[in-house]
Amino acid sequence: MTLLSPADFAERAGCTEAQLSALRGLGILGGDGSGHDAGDVNRVRLALSLEAAGIALPDLAEAIRAGLLSLDFTGQLMFEPVALTGIASENGIAGLGLPVDVVRRMRSAMGLSELEPGAPLREDDRELLQLIAAARAAGLSDDSLARVLRVFGQSARRTVEAMRDLFRSQVEEPMLAAGAGSGAMLASTAALRLQLQRLGFRALHLLQRRMLEDAVFDNVATRIQEALPARPAGVGATSAGFTVVFADLTGYTMLTHRVGDAEAAEQAATFEAIGYETALIAGGRFIKSLGDGILLQFGDAATALDTSFRLRDHATILALPPLRIGLATGSVVPRDGDIFGRTVNLAARAAAEAAADEVLACDATVEQMPAVRRPSYRFTAREPSTLKGFPAPTTLYAVSRA
Template sequence: MEALPRQRLLVLAGCDDARLDDLEQRQIIGPGVHGYSLSDVSRLRLILALQDAGIGPDILAEGLRRKIFSFEFASQVMFEPVSMTSASVADEVAAGTVDLDTLNGLRASASLPPLSAERSLREDDLEFVRLIAECMQLGASAAGMERVLRVFGHSVRRCVDTMRDLFRAEVEEPMLNAGLSYHHLLEISAAKRLALQRIGFRVLFLLQRRMLEEAVFDNIVGRLQDALREHGLEPEDEDSLPAVAFADLSGFAGLTHEIGDAPAAEKAARFEAIAQRLSCSFDGRIVKPLGDGVMMLFPDAASAVEASLSLVEQSRECDLPPVRVGVATGQVVPRDGDIFGRTVNLAARVSAVAGPSQTLVCLNTRTAAEAAVRGLAFQGLGAVSLKGFKDSVPLFAAQRRTSG
C-alpha cells in the first residue's frame, strides 16, 4: 500500500502540524512501518472530533493505555468516508459561484452549520457549494432552494437518526448485553456498520428514484389533463376530489405517564407503521407523522373512509389505544411535500371532536363515499361547531354496514 505523505494527511484530515505532533508524542496516533495510510485520515478525523467534544489528549492517551478502546476500527466508520480539501469558500466566492451570506442561509435551511470564508472545505461541502451555484445558473431562486433544502434536511435527518437507532438497538445493544467490552464492540461492529450504511444509502436512493418517477409522471399527467380540459376535451370530474384524514391515538398523553416514554413511543411507531401500510394499500400516503398521529392524503373520499375504518380496526387488533379519525374532502394546496388549505384545517378540527374508535366525516365525504362503496353506513350527528369555522358543520360517524 502506497504511503500517504504527512502533509497530505494534514490536508485531508483538516489538522495542523502542531496538533498532529502532540498526538504523535502521546502515541495516540502515529505512522506505521510504511508511513501513514489513507485509513489514518478517518482515524485522525475521529480523534479530532473527540477532542472537539471535550475529550482531551490526556484522557485519550490514558484510555488507549488501559485498552478501554482503540482506534483500529476507525477506518470502518463510514461507507464512503469524507476528507477535507484545500479549497475554501473564499475561493468559490472569488470564482463567482455564490456569495457567503446566501450560501450560509441555504445551509441553515438544510440544518447544516455555517461556513467561514477562509476555512478549508470538506469534499461534500465543496460539492454542495457548486451544486447550489449550478441551481442558480439554471434559474432557481434562493427562496425556492430554501424551501427544498428545509424539507431535505428534515427528512434526511430523520432517516439517518433512524438508521443510527437501528444500529444501536439491533447490533450494539445485544453485544453489550452479552458482556462484550466497548473495546471489542467497536471493533466487531465496524464491518456491520459499513454494510448497513451501504444498504441504507442504496435503499434511500431506490426509494427516492421510485417516488420521484411517480411524482414526475403524476405532474405531467396533471398538466396534460389541464390542457385537455381547457380545450373542452375532458370533463371536470367533481367526484374525484382528494380527501384528507387526520388520525391519532386517543389518550396518548395519559398512556405515556402510565407506561413510560419508551413503551409509549413504541406504540406510536407501531401505529404509524399500520397507517403507512394501509394508506398505501388504498392509494394514499402519509403526508407527515404527528408524534402520536398522522396526516394522510387520499385520491378520493371512499379510499379515505375505508382506510380510516381499517386503521381503527387494525390498531385495536394490535392492542393499541383507541384511534380517532377525522376526514374532509376538497381541494388541497400542495407545498414543499406538505398540504394546506381549508380541507386540511377542516379534517384536523373534525378529528379533534371524534371519540375513541370513531371515524367522523363531513357531508361531501359521506356523499361521495356512500355512492362509491356499498358496504359503508353513516350515522348523522347533526351540525357541530368547530374552532376556526364560522358556520356549524354537519358531521357523520362512518362505520361498516352490518348484514341482515
C-alpha cells in the first residue's frame, strides 16, 4: 500500500486538504489524516464530482452507512489510474510553445473537452500535448494533424464504448435483473472489470485509456445516482437540473463517400464552429465535439430549445447535412471539463432516434419550459419506446415551431 502525504494526495485528487478533512469527517474517506492510500484518489474524485452534480456529501455518507452502496471498489476503477500533475493547464501549454487555439482545435478533433485555465493537468493530457508539439516540430501541418487525431479519437471512442456496452449487457444487467442492487453489483464486479480491462486495453495507447476511463466513470456515476434514495424536491444544488443538447450531422458516413474525406471533414469542422459560437452567444457551454456530433449544456430548457433551432437554421443556411437533435433535462456529473450521467446518455439516445431535421426532447425538458414560452413550440408525444441503456420505456416529444 502506497501512502501519500495529505498535500501530495490532495494534488493527485485535484482538491484541497480541507476537502479531504471534510470527507474524513463524514466517513467517506478513511484514515486519521497523517497519510492517505494512493488507491483512494478515485474515491475522492468520484465523491466530489457527485457533490458537484447536486448530491450532497452528507446524503452520500448516509447512503454508505445505510449499506445502499460502498465506494470501496473505486480502488479498482481503472487498471492504470491517471493522476493530476500539479501543473496548471495554461503553464503546461505555454511551456511547450503551443498556441492556445491549436491546442483547442486538436483536443476538439480528438473528442476531448477544452482544458480549463487554472485546472491542474492530467498526466495523459500533458503527454498528449507533448506529442502534439513533437508532431508539429516534425513538420506536420495543423490541418493534417487535426485530421489524423480525429480518426484516432473516433476509433478509440468506438472501441471503449463497445467494451462498456459488453460489460453492461453481459455482466451488470444480468446481476441487476437477478435482484442485485446497484451498489452491491458495482462492488462485486470490480475485480472482473479489472481483468477485462487488462485483456482488452493493455496494448492501447494514452488516448484509448482516457476514453475508457471516461466511459467507466460515466457508468459508475449513473449507477450511484440510481442507488441513492430519491431526494425531496428542492434538495441539492440543481433541483431543476441542466438541459443537455446532443446534435449530429445526418448521413455523415455517406457524405464522406459522396464528397470525399477532406470535404466531409471541413463540413464537420464548420458544424463544430457554429455549434461553439451559437452556444456561447446563448450563454451555454460547448462541452465537446464527437467527430460529426457536438454536446452542449444550458442552464434552462427554453434557452436550450431556442439554441437548437438556431443551430438547425445555421446548418441549413450553410448547406450542411440535416441535423438530428436530442434534448434531455436533469442532473449531470461534471468531471475534467466533461459531463456524464443519465441526462447526457438520454440526450444522445434522443438524437439517435430523431429523423433528419428533427428535434426530440424528453418529458423533463418539456415540463421545464415556462408557460410563457410554450406557445412558441408544438410538442408531439411519440409512442413510448425502450432506448438502449434505459430499462423502462421512454416517451420522447417531437418539437416544432408553432
